[in-house]
Every structure is written in C-alpha cells, then in structure tokens.
Amino acid sequence: MGAVKAKRMPRAVREQQMLDAAVRTFGRRGYMAASMDEIAELAGVSKPLVYLYLNSKEDLFTACIRREARALTDAVRAAVLPGLPADRQLWAGLRAFFTHTAQNPDGWAILHLQARTHGEPFAAEVAALREEMVAFVTRLIADAAREAHRDPDLPEAEVAGLAEALVGAAESLADWANATPGVTARQAAATLMNFAWAGLGDLMEGRPWTPPADAEG
Amino acid sequence: MGAVKAKRMPRAVREQQMLDAAVRTFGRRGYMAASMDEIAELAGVSKPLVYLYLNSKEDLFTACIRREARALTDAVRAAVLPGLPADRQLWAGLRAFFTHTAQNPDGWAILHLQARTHGEPFAAEVAALREEMVAFVTRLIADAAREAHRDPDLPEAEVAGLAEALVGAAESLADWANATPGVTARQAAATLMNFAWAGLGDLMEGRPWTPPADAEG
Amino acid sequence: MGAVKAKRMPRAVREQQMLDAAVRTFGRRGYMAASMDEIAELAGVSKPLVYLYLNSKEDLFTACIRREARALTDAVRAAVLPGLPADRQLWAGLRAFFTHTAQNPDGWAILHLQARTHGEPFAAEVAALREEMVAFVTRLIADAAREAHRDPDLPEAEVAGLAEALVGAAESLADWANATPGVTARQAAATLMNFAWAGLGDLMEGRPWTPPADAEG
Amino acid sequence: MGAVKAKRMPRAVREQQMLDAAVRTFGRRGYMAASMDEIAELAGVSKPLVYLYLNSKEDLFTACIRREARALTDAVRAAVLPGLPADRQLWAGLRAFFTHTAQNPDGWAILHLQARTHGEPFAAEVAALREEMVAFVTRLIADAAREAHRDPDLPEAEVAGLAEALVGAAESLADWANATPGVTARQAAATLMNFAWAGLGDLMEGRPWTPPADAEG
DNA sequence: AATGAATGAGGATTCATTCAT
DNA sequence: TATGAATGAATCCTCATTCAT
Numbered sequence: 001m002g003a004v005k006a007k008r009m010p011r012a013v014r015e016q017q018m019l020d021a022a023v024r025t026f027g028r029r030g031y032m033a034a035s036m037d038e039i040a041e042l043a044g045v046s047k048p049l050v051y052l053y054l055n056s057k058e059d060l061f062t063a064c065i066r067r068e069a070r071a072l073t074d075a076v077r078a079a080v081l082p083g084l085p086a087d088r089q090l091w092a093g094l095r096a097f098f099t100h101t102a103q104n105p106d107g108w109a110i111l112h113l114q115a116r117t118h119g120e121p122f123a124a125e126v127a128a129l130r131e132e133m134v135a136f137v138t139r140l141i142a143d144a145a146r147e148a149h150r151d152p153d154l155p156e157a158e159v160a161g162l163a164e165a166l167v168g169a170a171e172s173l174a175d176w177a178n179a180t181p182g183v184t185a186r187q188a189a190a191t192l193m194n195f196a197w198a199g200l201g202d203l204m205e206g207r208p209w210t211p212p213a214d215a216e217g
Numbered sequence: 218m219g220a221v222k223a224k225r226m227p228r229a230v231r232e233q234q235m236l237d238a239a240v241r242t243f244g245r246r247g248y249m250a251a252s253m254d255e256i257a258e259l260a261g262v263s264k265p266l267v268y269l270y271l272n273s274k275e276d277l278f279t280a281c282i283r284r285e286a287r288a289l290t291d292a293v294r295a296a297v298l299p300g301l302p303a304d305r306q307l308w309a310g311l312r313a314f315f316t317h318t319a320q321n322p323d324g325w326a327i328l329h330l331q332a333r334t335h336g337e338p339f340a341a342e343v344a345a346l347r348e349e350m351v352a353f354v355t356r357l358i359a360d361a362a363r364e365a366h367r368d369p370d371l372p373e374a375e376v377a378g379l380a381e382a383l384v385g386a387a388e389s390l391a392d393w394a395n396a397t398p399g400v401t402a403r404q405a406a407a408t409l410m411n412f413a414w415a416g417l418g419d420l421m422e423g424r425p426w427t428p429p430a431d432a433e434g
Numbered sequence: 435m436g437a438v439k440a441k442r443m444p445r446a447v448r449e450q451q452m453l454d455a456a457v458r459t460f461g462r463r464g465y466m467a468a469s470m471d472e473i474a475e476l477a478g479v480s481k482p483l484v485y486l487y488l489n490s491k492e493d494l495f496t497a498c499i500r501r502e503a504r505a506l507t508d509a510v511r512a513a514v515l516p517g518l519p520a521d522r523q524l525w526a527g528l529r530a531f532f533t534h535t536a537q538n539p540d541g542w543a544i545l546h547l548q549a550r551t552h553g554e555p556f557a558a559e560v561a562a563l564r565e566e567m568v569a570f571v572t573r574l575i576a577d578a579a580r581e582a583h584r585d586p587d588l589p590e591a592e593v594a595g596l597a598e599a600l601v602g603a604a605e606s607l608a609d610w611a612n613a614t615p616g617v618t619a620r621q622a623a624a625t626l627m628n629f630a631w632a633g634l635g636d637l638m639e640g641r642p643w644t645p646p647a648d649a650e651g
Numbered sequence: 652m653g654a655v656k657a658k659r660m661p662r663a664v665r666e667q668q669m670l671d672a673a674v675r676t677f678g679r680r681g682y683m684a685a686s687m688d689e690i691a692e693l694a695g696v697s698k699p700l701v702y703l704y705l706n707s708k709e710d711l712f713t714a715c716i717r718r719e720a721r722a723l724t725d726a727v728r729a730a731v732l733p734g735l736p737a738d739r740q741l742w743a744g745l746r747a748f749f750t751h752t753a754q755n756p757d758g759w760a761i762l763h764l765q766a767r768t769h770g771e772p773f774a775a776e777v778a779a780l781r782e783e784m785v786a787f788v789t790r791l792i793a794d795a796a797r798e799a800h801r802d803p804d805l806p807e808a809e810v811a812g813l814a815e816a817l818v819g820a821a822e823s824l825a826d827w828a829n830a831t832p833g834v835t836a837r838q839a840a841a842t843l844m845n846f847a848w849a850g851l852g853d854l855m856e857g858r859p860w861t862p863p864a865d866a867e868g
Numbered sequence: 869a870a871t872g873a874a875t876g877a878g879g880a881t882t883c884a885t886t887c888a889t
Numbered sequence: 890t891a892t893g894a895a896t897g898a899a900t901c902c903t904c905a906t907t908c909a910t
Binding site: 118186 | 246304331383384389399405408410
C-alpha cells in the first residue's frame with residue numbers, strides 16, 4: 001500500500017499527471033468533496049508536490065477548468081472549416097462538441113456543473129468559454145443571414161438570446177446523450193439541428209412567432 | 218451581538234423560516250459551502266432546533282429541493298389552461314416559468330445548479346422535476362401535431378431529444394435573463410417560442426433538416 | 435408516532451414507569467449512550483417531567499442503581515433462612531442470586547457493569563452492595579467454622595480475600611449463565627458450591643495449599 | 652500554556668505515545684467520557700495526527716484493547732513453564748497475572764471494565780482474551796486430573812463453569828488487590844490457590860458437594 | 869525533485885437541561 | 890400534573906496547508 005517513492009520526472013509531465021487526477025476527481029466528486037489527499041494519491045505523488053506545482057486547491061481547480069475549456073474549444077475549432085456554408089459549419093461544430101463531451105465526461109462535468117456551482121473565481125472562468133460558444137453561434141447566424149441575402153433585422157439582444165438558447169439546448173443534449181445509452185453524438189447533433197435550424201430560418205425569413213396580445217402581457 | 222433568544226413560535230412557522238433561510242444560503246453558497254451555523258443564524262434560531270425539526274443537512278437540503286420544485290411546478294401549472302391550443306399553452310407556461318425563476322433566483326439556483334452538482338440523493342430529486350417538465354413539453358408537441366391534423370411520424374426517442382433540447386434552452390435562458398439586466402420574462406419566453414416553435418413546425422410538416430452524408434458520419 | 439398526551443397519574447406510579455424505562459435503557463445502552471430522550475419516550479412521558487421527578491441524569495441513574503441493588507438483596511435475603519447450616523444458607527442464597535440476575539438482566543448489567551464503569555458517585559453506590567454481599571459470605575464462613583467446632587485461624591484479611599473471590603466467581607457465573615443457553619440458575623449455583631465449598635472446608639481443616647518457597651517469592 | 656509544537660518523531664514512536672495516552676485516558680475516564688482532545692493533549696500532539704495514525708475513536712480504543720490484552724497474556728505466558736505440575740503452573744500464572752494487573756491498572760480497567768461495558772466491537776475483542784484465560788485454566792484442570800491418574804469424569808459444561816468461576820474470582824481479586832493497600836500480588840495469588848485448588852481436588856477425587864433435593868429445585 | 873510529519877480551523881451532530889404555558 | 894419550544898456546550902472528525910529534511 002502507499003505509493004512507492006515516485007520516480008523523478010520533468011515538471012511538465014508531473015503537472016499533467018496531477019491535472020489528470022484532479023480532473024477526474026473534481027469531475028466525479030465535485031469541487032468541495034474532492035480532497036487534495038485523493039488527488040495526490042491518484043496522481044501517484046505526495047501532497048506537498050501538488051502544492052509545489054499547483055499552489056492551492058483553488059489554483060488547481062482553475063487550471064483544470066482552463067485545460068478542459070481549451071480542449072473543448074480546440075476540438076470544436078478543429079472540426080469547423082471556415083469556408084463552408086453556415087449550416088454545415090454548425091453541423092460540424094455540434095458533432096465535435098457532442099463527441100468531445102461524450103469522451104470526456106469528467107471534464108464536461110467540471111465545465112458544465114462544478115465550475116458554475118462554486119461561484120467566483122470559477123464562474124468567471126467558464127463564462128469566458130460560454131461567451132466563446134455564444135459568439136461562435138452568433139457569427140453563424142449572421143453568416144446564414146448573409147448567405148440568404150437577407151437582412152434578418154434581428155436586434156442584437158434578440159440574437160444573443162437565441163444564441164444562449166442554442167447553447168443551452170446543446171448543453172442539455174450533451175447531458176442527455178451521456179446519460180441515455182444508445183444515443184450517439186451524431187444523433188444528438190442531428191436533433192439539435194432539426195430543432196434549431198428551421199426556427200432560425202423562419203425568423204430570418206421574417207416569419208416570427210408572434211405573442212398574443214393578452215391582458216397579462 | 219448574537220441573535221436574541223428566539224421567541225416561541227409554532228413548529229410549522231419555524232420550519233418555514235428555516236427553509237427560507239436554507240434556500241437562500243444553499244442557493245448562494247452552494248450545498249457544501251453552506252454551513253448549518255449560517256442557516257441557523259439567518260433563520261434566527263439555534264442550530265439544535267434546526268436539527269430537531271429538519272434532521273440533518275442532507276434532509277434539510279432535500280426539503281428545500283422539494284419545496285422549490287413544488288413551487289415552480291405549481292406556478293407553471295396554474296398558468297396553463299388546458300383548453301387552449303398547444304402554442305398558447307407553451308407560451309403561458311414559459312412566461313410563468315421565467316417569471317418564477319426571476320422572482321426566486323435562490324430556489325432556481327438550487328434546482329438548476331446545486332441539486333444536480335452534488336450527486337445522490339439530490340440528483341434523483343430534481344430528476345423528477347425535470348421529467349415532469351419534459352413530459353409537459355412532450356405532450357404539447359403531440360397536441361400540436363394533432364391540432365395540425367398531422368401525423369408527426371417522429372420516433373419517440375427523437376421527441377425525447379427535442380423535449381430535452383427545449384427544456385435545456387429554457388433553463389439556459391432563465392439564467393441568461395437573470396444575469397442580463399433589462400431582459401424580462403416575457404422577452405425570454407418570446408425568444409424561446411421563436412427559436413423552438415418554428416423548428417418544431419417544420420419537423421411536423423415533414424421538412425426536417427437532413428445531415429450531409431459525409432465521410433465522418 | 436409521538437406519545438399521546440399522558441393521562442394524569444399519581445407521582446409514585448409515574449416514577450416507577452420512569453425507573454423501569456431508565457433501567458432498561460441504561461442496562462442495554464450503557465450510562466453514557468443512553469439518552470434522556472429515549473428514556474422519556476420509553477416511559478411514555480415528556481422529558482421535562484422526567485426532570486421534574488428525577489432531577490438529572492445522574493440522579494436518575496443513582497435511583498436505578500439503588501432500586502436494583504435493593505431488589506437483588508431483598509431477593510437473596512428472602513431466600514436465606516437464618517436457622518439453617520451455613521452450606522444450606524449459601525446454597526439458598528446463591529440460587530436466589532442466580533435466579534434474580536437471570537430474570538433481571540438489565541438491572542444486573544447496571545449493577546455489575548455500568549455502575550462500576552462510570553466512576554463516582556456511582557461506584558460508591560455499588561460498593562455498598564458489594565460490601566453487603568461480602569459481609570454475608572464472611573458471616574457464612576465464620577458460621578461454618580463454628581459449626582465444625584473449629585478455629586479456622588484465618589486472619590481477617592485472608593477471609594476478606596476469600597469472600598471477594600467467592601463473590602467474584604458468583605458474578606462471573608451469573609454472566610456466564612446469562613450468556614450460555616441451557617445453563618440454569620440451579621446449575622450455576624451447584625457449580626459454585628462445588629468450586630468453593632470444598633476449598634473452604636480444607637482451609638478450615640487446616641490444610642491450606644502452600645506456596646513453594648521459590649526465588650521469586 | 653498549550654502544548655508546544657510537537658517535535659518530529661518516527662511514526663512508530665508517536666503511535667506508542669498515543670496509545671499510552673489513550674490507555675491512561677480510557678482507563679480512567681471510560682470509553683465514552685474520554686475525549687479525543689484530552690488524549691491528543693496528553694500525548695503531546697494535535698488531534699488530526701491521532702486521527703491520521705489511529706483512524707477513529709473506535710479504532711483507537713480497539714488498538715488499546717489489543718495492546719493491553721497482548722501485554723497481559725504475554726506476561727502470563729512468560730511466567731508459566733510448561734514442564735511443571737499443574738498447580739505450580741497455575742501458581743506461576745496467577746502471580747504473573749496479579750503482578751501485571753497491579754502494575755497496569757489502566758490497562759486492566761480497559762480490559763475488565765471498559766471494553767465489556769461498551770458493546771460491540773469491543774466486547775468481541777475481550778471475549779477472545781477471556782476465552783484464552785478460560786482455555787488455560789481448563790487445560791490445567793485436565794493436567795491435574797492426569798497427574799493424579801484420575802478420570803475426573805466431569806462433563807465438559809461443568810468444567811467450563813468451573814473455569815469461568817476461577818477466572819471471575821481472579822478478576823475480582825485483582826480489583827480487590829488494587830483497591831486494598833497492603834495486599835500483594837503474591838497474597839492474592841495464594842488466596843486464590845487456597846480457594847480454588849482444594850475444591851477442584853475434591854471434585855476430582857469424586858467428592859462433590861451435593862445439593863439437597865428440596866422442593867424448589 | 870520529493871516527502872514524512874504535523875497542525876489550525878472549522879463543520880456536522882448530539883445531548884442534558886430549562887423556560888413558558 | 891404535564892409539555893412544546895428552545896439552547897449552550899461539547900464531541901467526533903476532516904481538510905487545506907506548511908515545515909524540515
């Protein structure tokens with residue numbers, strides 16, 4: 001029992017081992033329930049070494065968030081070819097997104113659940129990721145409008161809301177796909193394309209859904 | 218300093234005070250970071266009384282989840298009149314949903330963030346709520362198809378995915394509306410109707426978005 | 435759940451109910467692990483009433499010790515007829531002792547285990563009981579000597595030791611009989627008579643066991 | 652005031668210090684009344700270190716029981732030379748027993764009082780010790796019979812009872828010797844030899860005490 | 869580069885006991 | 890006679906973090 005004295009390794013490698021252990025532990029236990037003891041043991045090093053390299057629990061968690069956020073955006077970015085039509089770009093991005101979240105459930109749990117649940121400074125960290133995703137979607141909506149030679153005539157706030165909705169739907173479907181056996185990343189992506197793209201198209205054609213002018217409005 | 222000795226009150230009243238304090242504390246600090254000390258102080262009673270009435274931190278949190286879930290579903294249910302067309306029902310339900318989450322940010326934080334983040338037995342508790350929301354949306358989709366005299370011909374799994382997407386979009390918009398000054402519940406609801414309803418309509422008319430048959434599929 | 439409001443009863447009766455509950459609880463859980471809550475509930479009254487009548491946990495436990503000690507000595511005393519020969523008196527006393535301890539395991543646990551384990555003022559309380567038992571045995575030894583027209587020539591300290599040994603053996607056999615199915619009070623008493631009486635006889639006949647004069651003496 | 656920061660020591664040493672402190676505290680205060688705070692302070696270390704090494708109050712107490720039980724049986728075993736006649740073996744064992752209990756009153760209190768009073772898992776721990784003592788005595792009785800070329804013709808259950816009685820008498824005399832100034836281990840052992848050995852001798856010679864055939868039998 | 873030894877601070881939980889009625 | 894409401898004070902235990910080597 002007890003890890004044998006760890007072989008000397010270059011710092012960069014050790015740090016990755018620690019981050020691996022931390023992502024797994026934070027993702028499964030949650031930020032607060034995860035203990036530095038467990039992380040150090042899983043990483044196969046002593047606790048003081050974790051502190052020497054990563055400084056504190058807070059810094060360690062922040063490093064996890066950053067690494068996982070970067071991995072996710074890299075995966076999506078790599079899948080999206082700028083030249084394609086907007087819907088094909090979205091389709092490619094969504095498939096990469098669902099594939100990545102399915103393959104990295106712990107990282108996804110950190111980004112989607114843990115980081116948002118435990119206030120500052122973590123919330124700010126994921127807010128950046130979310131903004132990037134929203135910006136990506138916003139750009140696609142604009143591209144789509146341009147492709148259709150349409151002036152969508154959608155106020156900026158409205159577009160922001162739509163992007164939020166799309167991202168939220170994607171997040172929700174990622175959880176659903178992870179929790180439901182037999183649902184592939186491709187299916188999740190197709191579901192979301194169906195759900196979202198037609199509505200966006202209608203909007204851009206100037207056929208929005210109009211609320212009834214009832215008393216409660 | 219220090220709370221004055223609490224005046225005697227009937228148990229039922231005290232319990233509500235405790236739940237109020239607990240919802241607020243859990244909602245802001247999170248389940249683990251919230252301390253029973255802080256909850257008791259905010260409720261204006263001593264810690265032992267909290268334990269006498271609510272039993273344990275876990276039970277207290279569960280009671281909070283149940284109370285807030287019930288308040289939310291009651292608000293939505295009260296707003297939806299069964300006789301109306303499906304889109305009007307959805308519209309009414311969404312407005313009630315966004316209104317309630319805007320007025321009860323702590324309760325919403327508990328349901329949407331805290332309860333999901335801290336595993337069993339809390340996750341099961343909110344899962345029930347989510348299933349209810351998904352079932353509600355699923356029923357509306359079916360109603361809409363019937364109203365249009367259409368056989369939507371959508372496989373059940375597909376409908377489930379759509380419902381998940383819609384609910385996820387709603388959750389996301391609730392957070393967005395809470396965080397963005399100047400966005401009303403009505404606007405959030407309208408955004409979601411626009412986003413979702415047209416896409417659903419297209420689907421039911423048999424015009425789904427079709428994925429390209431590329432190599433990566 | 436929750437005892438119905440207790441019917442008014444004369445104080446003496448209520449006190450006995452409380453003592454019954456306390457003896458049972460203290461005997462099974464131990465002095466410290468027993469809670470006033472549990473005792474009150476088992477007695478079917480509210481906690482303040484227990485305090486009103488018995489004053490404190492310490493006083494309540496002391497009252498239990500006294501009652502059980504008295505019950506035990508009364509049982510033994512009632513069984514011993516003063517006129518009989520010493521061995522018959524001992525035989526009768528032992529049978530009464532083992533019968534009583536078998537029928538009152540909780541009371542016996544209090545006297546034999548709990549009261550001795552928790553220091554003053556309880557230890558003093560049982561010390562009195564033990565002294566009474568030792569005195570009884572001491573008297574019987576003297577009687578036996580007189581009956582045999584012998585001067586046992588045993589120093590007082592020696593007799594005290596023998597009495598302690600006999601009482602200790604009895605206590606041990608009581609536990610053994612309670613824990614071993616199929617061992618009756620009569621058998622336990624016979625075992626002890628066999629074990630003890632012959633040795634005492636030899637002693638009084640001037641045939642003691644003599645220790646070897648070894649180096650370690 | 653307050654313990655100075657403890658100097659660094661190898662774990663094995665620290666553990667023994669902790670066990671020393673724990674035995675003393677548990678022996679005097681009792682298992683439940685002893686607080687981990689007090690034990691840590693007496694050991695000269697901080698509480699977390701006690702938990703780090705000994706795990707929990709329950710484990711700490713169990714470790715105490717084991718250590719003290721082992722010390723006692725080792726002391727007795729070392730004193731008994733297998734080749735000697737049975738009565739000399741018993742004499743040697745008893746002297747070692749009374750010597751050890753006199754020199755380790757706290758350990759003896761743990762074994763004889765505390766461990767038995769607080770239920771499982773402690774009772775099981777001392778039960779093993781007691782069985783060993785009973786087995787030792789049982790073997791001596793059989794040896795004695797063999798030496799006398801006698802068939803003791805005692806049923807097994809009867810022998811078990813006699814052994815229990817002897818062990819109980821020894822336990823009782825250990826307490827008595829500890830509590831009575833001027834009583835040496837040698838005297839206690841001699842008293843018990845006198846008390847027990849002659850009776851056993853008579854039994855093996857076929858002269859048991861016979862109970863009267865009275866009505867109550 | 870790496871770790872065994874050590875702790876300050878705090879958190880959940882329980883309990884004997886009292887007050888007001 | 891009897892109780893529902895309430896608490897001060899402890900207790901067990903855990904954890905992030907540091908020091909000396």
